Amino acid sequence: MPNALASPEILAFAAGFPLALLHAATTLAILVAGAGLYLVLTPHREIALIREGNAAAALSFAGVLVGLALPLAAAMTASASLLEIIMWGAPTVVVQLLVFRIVDLMLHGLPGRIREGEISAAVLLAGAKLASAIVLAAAVAG
Numbered sequence: 001m002p003n004a005l006a007s008p009e010i011l012a013f014a015a016g017f018p019l020a021l022l023h024a025a026t027t028l029a030i031l032v033a034g035a036g037l038y039l040v041l042t043p044h045r046e047i048a049l050i051r052e053g054n055a056a057a058a059l060s061f062a063g064v065l066v067g068l069a070l071p072l073a074a075a076m077t078a079s080a081s082l083l084e085i086i087m088w089g090a091p092t093v094v095v096q097l098l099v100f101r102i103v104d105l106m107l108h109g110l111p112g113r114i115r116e117g118e119i120s121a122a123v124l125l126a127g128a129k130l131a132s133a134i135v136l137a138a139a140v141a142g
Contacts, residue, residue, distance in 0.1 A: 022082065034072075067126075
């Protein structure tokens with residue numbers, strides 16, 4: 001009976017799993033850094049608003065997280081190395097951060113609207129982030 005631990009499948013998994021973890025950890029680090037940068041750059045304090053029960057802030061920040069995660073996941077899927085993940089991931093974070101500014105220009109006073117709990121503004125922001133994330137993910141995936 002052959003040794004099951006020496007099968008090609010197990011050996012391939014043993015060789016690839018640490019690399020997969022490294023790629024996932026790097027992508028998650030970019031996600032956390034991007035979300036942190038978003039929190040620093042927006043004039044309102046989203047986490048504090050969420051803790052106070054502001055649904056608009058929660059919806060807005062959820063859009064940020066998913067909007068960042070989609071193109072980062074595509075970058076991880078399409079990349080063969082850590083450097084590629086970083087090279088594709090970092091610009092997608094920048095574009096997602098710019099989406100906030102574009103929606104703010106459209107709505108005039110987006111941070112104040114979110115602070116006041118205006119769900120419609122948060123829905124538009126989340127939708128814009130998701131739409132741009134889908135396009136970015138497709139662009140990165142090629």
